[in-house]
Amino acid sequence: MRLGAAALALAMGAAAGGCHRGPPDGIALVGATVIDGRGGPPQRDMVVVTRGHLIESVTPRDGFHMPRHTRKVDATGKFVMPGFIDAHAHVERWALPRYLAYGVTSVRDMHGTLDSIMDLREKASLNAFTSPRIYSAGAMIDAAPATYPNALEVHDNSEARKAVDKLAVKGVDYLKVYTRVTPPMLHAIVDEANSFGLRVAGHLGLTDAVTAADIGIRSIEHMSGVPESAGDAAPLYAAHEKSFFAGWTAFEKSWAGLDSAALERVARHLAQKNVILVPTLVLHELYSRLDDPAVLRAPWLAAVPPVARTRWNVPDMIARAGWGPADFAAFRRSRPNQDLFLREFLRAGGVIAAGTDASNQMLVPGFSEHQEMELLVRAGLTPADALLAATHDAAVLLGADSIGVVAPGKAADLIVLGRNPLDNIQNTQSIERVVVRGQLFAVDSIRRSW
Ligand SMILES: [Zn+2]
DSSP, X not given: OHHHHHHHXXXXXXXXXXXXXXXXXXXXXXXXXEOOSSSOOOEEEEEEEEETTEEEEEEESTTOOOOTTEEEXXXXXXXXXXXXXXXXXXXXTTHHHHHHHTTEEEEEEOOOOHHHHHHHHHHHHTTSSSOOEEEEOOSOEEESSOSSTTSEEESSHHHHHHXXXXXXXXXXXXXXXXXXXXXXXXXXXXXHHHHHTOOEEEOOSSSOHHHHHHHTOSEEETTTTHHHHHSOHHHHHHHHHHOHHHHHHHHHHHGGGOOHHHHHHHHHHHHHTTOEEEOOHHHHHHHTTTTOHHHHTOGGGGGSOHHHHHHHOHHHHHHHHTOOHHHHHHHHHHHHHHHHHHHHHHHTTOOBOOOOOBTSTTOOTTHHHHHHHHHHHHHTOOHHHHHHHHTHHHHHHHTXXXXXXXXXXXXXXXXXXXXXXTTOGGGGGOEEEXXXXXXXXXXXXXXXXX
């Protein structure tokens, strides 16, 4: 035993000596105000030290001694917080550096082509390229006839269970069901998912939100299924049966006519069932303004490569959806009730996560996360609550306790802001540096790389 201990001491000494000569493996962000991501009070004049992939320490500058082997970065007067999490994304390779440049260090992918998205997640985790962390549902499960050709299309409950098994074997992080899934099928999916410990998220159509909550869905995307619970569901189900766009259009318009007491009842029910909402207000807001030429020419669209913008083909989408000026006006009339519903949900103790639906049409990966936070504040959240939705609460949704928080032992995924986001939520855009997996980047250098 004593020999072993001596050998260990020797080995440690050798390691320390090697350390001294090697390149720094740590970063010290010195002098910043720390916003911890968990809603704690901001702490002024702190030092955050990272080592490898992790946060090593978070301490006051007063009395701090620089550890060896650590690169010092002056962050005096700046704000350090966890990197943002986009809680509803459709990840593509080109989008990855955009996310980082806008301070998004984790994305919750909600559907793609199964093998390619799993491959992308694998490469990102191996650091094959500079990327946020990718969590993924793989491919969505939808009932026949499926909306998207790359969905897992199922005809009955037994096929639905097999789809869950297939996704579990592929190693997805959670499951996503789509608009054509009915309550009995959702029941089968949630039951099968439980046997793998997988959570189920839903963009609902033929199942209303309250029923989905009672069946055991973990999160509801886009506030889908809420009008079906709060108002007359029959015409909405008829529209969902007809086509995806018919369903979406009817759903979106129906909000304007919903009764506030009914919305409050649904909000309370979902909160009691611990359903997390990913409202994607930026999607609702943008699609209500597609007839505004300024929206189509917004300067932030320059971050999207021409090939992706061509693929977006917004005029074609509008034509396929059959939207005209009266539809956009109706979508805009629905926005106040969507915001009201979120306020009621929050008041009932519900948890909201900030997600965007990027990189679908007009939603710029990374930038749209800031738009979402701004819209959450406009809906009635405090800036502190909006930050929580984009950090800790989105991490809760992912079941990932190592991200979305600044604390020793947690992931070294951080951003350095020039201005205080608690004063004005638009200050989330004042990003100067990004740390992901312990690697430090200046935002300008990421921008130069695309
Ligand atoms: Zn989506």
